[in-house]
Amino acid sequence: MNTQVSQVQDGKAVRGRPPFKPVNNLGERSISYSDIRTFQMCQLAYRLIKEGAAKAALRDEQVVGNLTHDGSAVTDEGNRERLLQEGLAELPAEKRAEVESKVRKLIQVADELEDEQAFDIRREKLVRWLDEVTGWELVAKPDEVSMTVGDRGSEIIQVVDKKTGGRLRDSHVDQIFFFGLVVYLTRREEFFGSIKLIVRLLGDSENPDREFWFSRAKVDFNLRNVRDVIRQIELALEKNRFKPTLGDHCERCSVKEHCRAYARWKENGGEGDNVASFPPASRQRLKVPQLGGARRRTA
Numbered sequence: 001m002n003t004q005v006s007q008v009q010d011g012k013a014v015r016g017r018p019p020f021k022p023v024n025n026l027g028e029r030s031i032s033y034s035d036i037r038t039f040q041m042c043q044l045a046y047r048l049i050k051e052g053a054a055k056a057a058l059r060d061e062q063v064v065g066n067l068t069h070d071g072s073a074v075t076d077e078g079n080r081e082r083l084l085q086e087g088l089a090e091l092p093a094e095k096r097a098e099v100e101s102k103v104r105k106l107i108q109v110a111d112e113l114e115d116e117q118a119f120d121i122r123r124e125k126l127v128r129w130l131d132e133v134t135g136w137e138l139v140a141k142p143d144e145v146s147m148t149v150g151d152r153g154s155e156i157i158q159v160v161d162k163k164t165g166g167r168l169r170d171s172h173v174d175q176i177f178f179f180g181l182v183v184y185l186t187r188r189e190e191f192f193g194s195i196k197l198i199v200r201l202l203g204d205s206e207n208p209d210r211e212f213w214f215s216r217a218k219v220d221f222n223l224r225n226v227r228d229v230i231r232q233i234e235l236a237l238e239k240n241r242f243k244p245t246l247g248d249h250c251e252r253c254s255v256k257e258h259c260r261a262y263a264r265w266k267e268n269g270g271e272g273d274n275v276a277s278f279p280p281a282s283r284q285r286l287k288v289p290q291l292g293g294a295r296r297r298t299a
């Protein structure tokens with residue numbers, strides 16, 4: 001589509017500037033928990049994802065997770081059914097029945113675990129806070145942010161993140177604390193009560209809600225850690241150098257098909273140093289520092 005606008009001025013056609021359209025999101029000044037985790041796991045994966053590299057097809061459990069999140073975020077039955085059917089339609093026919101059955105069960109569990117005392121409920125809403133120190137926005141999208149009244153009658157903010165599995169992971173805890181940090185920062189001028197953080201494990205029927213309390217005492221420390229990652233990203237952008245980190249996690253990497261480091265590593269039988277193949281060979285001729293040297297291709 002041609003986005004340029006032509007106007008006639010003094011009998012001459014004048015071409016208007018096309019509207020600004022970024023070609024990709026590399027260099028955007030916002031950061032989510034998933035960005036932090038990806039960048040810390042592998043800088044190159046961060047770059048490829050932000051550049052919009054096509055991602056590998058989702059694994060079944062990811063599809064189940066996404067459909068469960070979408071479905072439990074809406075309370076209207078009609079909308080919920082529509083979302084579910086749209087999601088299922090994208091799956092191969094032979095997988096639909098199994099995924100549908102899992103998703104329906106998980107949504108039912110999520111409904112049963114809804115806190116009836118909660119009010120002012122916001123589901124799957126983006127929460128953003130601009131950090132004036134770095135100029136970056138911290139972005140979070142918890143499944144639910146609501147208010148409730150504690151035992152002593154004071155109002156409490158509840159931040160809920162739902163997981164379809166039954167096992168609490170460190171990353172779940174880190175993520176819910178990041179969500180808590182962003183929610184706190186957006187409301188710190190007007191809310192002085194407690195913030196409860198809940199990781200809801202829909203796959204654990206015995207003890208689904210793992211609860212934590214957000215600590216104001218750790219805000220500076222946590223913010224420092226986020227700013228530290230932002231600085232590392234800015235440095236990588238400045239040098240245009242994002243290191244690959246190779247390992248078992250590559251097999252689950254959503255952009256491995258676009259990763260030269262991964263391809264060479266596999267050619268090499270998964271051996272060798274873990275930062276050898278970026279920048280790509282075309283730029284290595286320009287004397288960009290190499291990290292580990294070129295490898296001979298094997299047939």
Ligand code: SF4
Binds near residue numbers: 043044247250254262
């Ligand atoms: S395949 Fe591995 S090295 Fe390549 S981008 Fe993914 S995580 Fe990084």
